[in-house]
C-alpha cells in the first residue's frame with residue numbers, strides 16, 4: 001500500500017516538475033482552446049482537403065482534433081511540454097486520429113509547408129513567431145490567432161466568438 005502511495009506521489013511530482021520546467025522555458029501557460037470555441041474556430045478557417053494545418057504550441061491537441069473533422073490533408077502539432085505531448089499522443093491513439101505531434105520547440109520547426117497556422121499563445125511570443133512565419137511560409141498562408149493580435153499587421157477578419165468576453169473570445173485571421 002505504501003509503495004502504491006509513493007508511486008502515485010512520485011508520478012504527480014514529476015508531472016508538476018515537468019510542467020514547471022516547460023513553463024519556465026516557454027513562458028506560455030497551458031490553457032486549452034475552450035470547448036465551445038474549437039469547432040467554431042475550425043469552421044472559420046476554410047479548411048479543404050489540401051489544407052496543411054499546424055498548431056504551434058498544440059497542448060493536448062484539442063484544436064487539431066476539432067480541425068480533423070474537416071478532413072484536411074495534414075495536421076501537425078508542435079508541443080514542448082512532455083506531459084501535454086504524451087497526453088495528445090494517447091488521445092490521438094484512442095481517437096484513431098492521424099494528427100502528427102512533435103515534441104519540439106516550434107521556433108526550430110520547418111513550417112514552410114503550412115497553409116493554415118493556429119496560434120493560442122501570449123502576445124510577445126505571437127509577435128516572435130509571426131516573424132518566423134513571414135520569413136518561411138508562402139504568401140497566402142492563413143494565420144489564426146486566438147485572443148492576441150499580430151501588432152502592425154491588419155487582420156482580414158476578426159470574429160467575436162464570445163461577445164460577452166471581448167478580450168479572450170476574439171479570433172483574428174491574417175494572411176502572409
Ligand SMILES: C[S@@+](CC[C@H](N)C(=O)[O-])C[C@H]1O[C@@H](n2cnc3c(N)ncnc32)[C@H](O)[C@@H]1O
Nearest residue numbers: 026028031032033057058059079080105106120
Ligand atoms: C495556451 S496553450 C494552447 C494549447 C493548444 N494550442 C490549444 O489551443 O488547446 C500554449 C501551448 O504552447 C506550448 N508552447 C509554448 N511555447 C512553445 C514552443 N516554443 N515550442 C513548443 N510548444 C510551445 C505550451 O507548452 C502550451 O502547451
